Amino acid sequence: MSYAYLFKYIIIGDTGVGKSCLLLQFTDKRFQPVHDLTIGVEFGARMITIDGKQIKLQIWDTAGQESFRSITRSYYRGAAGALLVYDITRRDTFNHLTTWLEDARQHSNSNMVIMLIGNKSDLESRREVKKEEGEAFAREHGLIFMETSAKTAANVEEAFINTAKEIYEKIQEGVFDINNEANGIKIGPQHSPSNPALGGGGGAGGSQAGGGCC
């Protein structure tokens, strides 16, 4: 349980762009080429370190299919960060970014950090969207941008961690109201002044280390 902050992320984007694979690569460090279609929302978690502080990331991987869109929308409000993913080998997924972004901006809290991700960078030969286009889109809409490959794990860590860094900076700047858990940020138990007895569930820390890996 020894974390300074807990951030909630959501991963959004068209179906088949590799959202679940990104999450799996980040949490389990493995790649599953054949992945079942995500139904509704799936959950994953991992601990990272930023600025010497342990930060727990709780990540909700959403279904990209249109039919699950309304369910997905329910998650925007409570998330501190969002990874908006497109597939560099499918231009239509890039073209839909505007819709996704509008949806996200409309339903999320205004401080939510959005990271734009062009996934499948390992498939250079099939590339349909230039890196510069992604960069331009990100610049235009004030997003952080990165190209990743869930297959080779290139930039996957960085994508999640950089998003967390951005959120962390916003906390330091006082932009986020960290006492409002609806923002998707929670202060760790030992940092919380209110209830040390509750968080100190005895030697629970040791057991959590085991839980933290999955």
Place this chain on the structure above:
Amino acid sequence: MNYLKNFLATQPGTQPTGAETIERLCDRVQSSTLLDDRRDAVRALKALSKKFRLEVGTQGMDILINVLETDRTDGEIVNYALDTMNNIMCNNPEDDDDEDIPQTNGEVRQEPEDLGGQFTEIFIKKLENVQLLLNFLEEYDFRVRWPTVKLMTTLLCNRCSQMQQIILNSPVGVSRLMDLISDAREVIRNDGLLLLIQLTKGNAAIQKIVAFENAFERLLEIIVEEGHSDGGIVVEDCLLLMMNLLKNNNSNQTLFKEGGLIQKLTPFFDITEASPGGGWSAQKVTNLHLMLKLVRTLVSPNNPTVSIAACQKVMNTCGLLEKLCMILMASGVPADILTETINTVSEVIRGNTANQEYFASVNAPSQPPRPAIVVLLMSMVNEKQPFVLRCAVLYCFQCFLFKNEVGQAQIVQTLLPTTADASAISAGQLLFCYLLVNVTILPITNHGKYAPQGGKLQTRLGLLILLCSWLSDCSIAVTHFLHNATNVPFLTSQITDQAEEDEQLAQGLFALLLGICVHYNDNSIENFTKERLQQLISKRIGLESFEDKLSFVTKSDHYSRAARSPQPRYDAPERVLLDYEFVALFRQYEGVIMKAVRPKTKEEEQAEQKTIEDHAGIVTQYKELIREQDAELHSTKQELQEVKVKLSETEKQLQEQASMVQQLRDQYSLLKATKGRESPQVQQTEAGGGAEEVARLQGELGDSKRVLESKTQQLMERDRTIEQLKNDLTVAEAKAAVREASEDGDAGSTEDSTRPLQERIEVLTREKEELRTQLSSQETQIQTFRTDNEALKSKLSAQTNGPSPDAVAAETAALQAKLAEVESDRACSEEENRRLKEQVQNLQLQNSQLQNSQVQNSQLQNSPAADGNADSAKLEEEVRRLSEEKKRLEEEAETASKEQDDLLVLLADQDAKIKKYRDRLKELGEQMDDDDDDDGDLEDDEDYEDEEEEEEEDGDKEED
């Protein structure tokens, strides 16, 4: 209310029916312009809505919705409207004891079933209506928020899945509902909990969103605030909601575990200090019961194995298991809780070695301390204990042994009593004694002699299950069993007997046992081999009948009940017939046995035999094949090795040979060059013809050169003779002059006669000079030939160094061109020669003329002899000598002419050769035109110059 009272009061005698009143009220709500009037009307409707649900609903629903939309700013009227709607839609109104109810009882009873559901359907048909309610939730006003929550709950109760979909489609719907449990007003919070319980029923998507909105943390906070299990019904609601979120929702379970919330469950079970009076309130029992269920949800055997194991581990390390075991051993715990705790502990330790070990180490606080397992088993074998409790202990014991080989071994070791000390009771002993008491079997080792026929069905089934489990997958046990010759006849008789319904279950098990005996038969007992048993079954029982008996087991209630879950759930002790593990075993063997007992037809048998033989044959074949292939592989490897060595050697040789070839080639070209000089005709091969040709040409060129040289020599010789002739002539001239001087008279005439001679000689000398110049030019030409030849040679050597066909071609072309040059030169020299010859002929002629003149001269000399004899005699002598010399000269001239003839012949030869060259060059020239042309142009220029020179020479001659 005044309005209502007035309304009711105006017609005391003829009280209007409810429907009429409602109609008026509805009219009033719609038509009134004053808010107060409308509000009163709605209030009146609300008051009637419980009694006249149908009427109010049918007439007032739309009007009320309209009120909600138009008068939303007025909390009070909204409150009335919402309450009214809730009343008409709620099927189970909380009876707040309306005093009017007894009066109108009859009317109420008449309303159709699920009226509320129907109204709900009408209401939610319009999605905006639900959205309207969701918007009301944003209103903080208690008068609005509370009835909205209640109405939403009612709607959800009536049409759950439809409402869930509508709420899901609203992006903030779920989170607005979630906000309710954070409301500071407890009433709203508590009703919000009820709402969420309805909302999360059976909808995983909503469950996840609710969990995402920090529901677990919030609920745990509420539980802590309310004082854990001592809290009231709110704790129960919280627990129910948590159950909803976790049950069968793996994602939420992971989130729960991940969020470190299992640890937060531990304090729930601190019950030791929480029982001051010893009595447990019903609410506390319920709460605790739910808390235990919550723990069980996380480790339910239906969950994925990985997540069970993870949760079990956390529960052990965070002390939750310890707390549970403390409850087990605590006194004063109600049986209900104790049972559920045992079940919970069972599932927390099931299949988890560490937890099982911990459980085995738990001691009961008795004197002397006994292991908790023993204490529990004591309860189990105590028939006075509640049956559910005994079942729970059984389950616990099963879970303890599940995948626990160490535990199993320990139990087996303690089956028989080892000490006389009565207090040192072991688990195994306890079980064994219990069995001994209850079962009428005497020597269990000799299992043939039991008499299950007479015993209780339960006992018999138990024994059969034991035997089936025992014999399955163990041929030795089967052999031992068959060793007793009475066993099989006993089994068959049991199977074939007519039986009552419950007995049929036993028959099924008998059939299974017999089937296992067939399947695991190693044919070691002669009378009961596989084949014999098969025959026995088909003859004595009949295959169909056997299958019927077997399949009866799966059709029985007991079977399906036991199959449901590992936890034994029985209504009464006598219902305990089959268990989960046995059902698993039965499932495993049913099909196998059906196949095993069916005697194989001969064809099948043969086929099988054949296939077996085939298999054996195939295996041996393959073995041999593999052996052969292995050997082959080995030899091939060796060969490969050898071949590799050879290859490297060969490569070396090849390199050597290549260098040798290079040397040879050099030598060959050298040889060719030398050979070409020696015998040009011999070398006439097709490949590299160019070089050979060139070499040959070169040789021929050399020849022609030599010829030319000889010709020049001859020419030089002739030159010399001519020189001599000239000298002779001058001598003769001088003599003539002397003679002239000696004889004056004749002198003039002599002089006259000698003058032309002299002149001719002069001409001759001039011609000689000409010839000489021509010769020198020829010499220079020969020089050019030589240089050309040198160039050719160098090119040829270059060619042999790098014999690319193109270069050869170019070379040949160049050579050709040069040859053409040479040819033209040759032609020139030929012409020159011809001219020379002509001149020589001229010279001859002149010489003869000169002779003639000399003769005339001598005649002349003879005539004046009379004048001066002596002088004349001298003169005559001189003349004679002169004439002689002349003759000699003539002869010499003749030899010169002869030589010239020879020269001519040689030139003709050369001509022929040149022609041959030309032909060959033509052949070559056809092949390479471009190079030819380039070179040809140059040559043409040269030729042109040569021609000019020749022309000049000709011109000079003509001038001469």
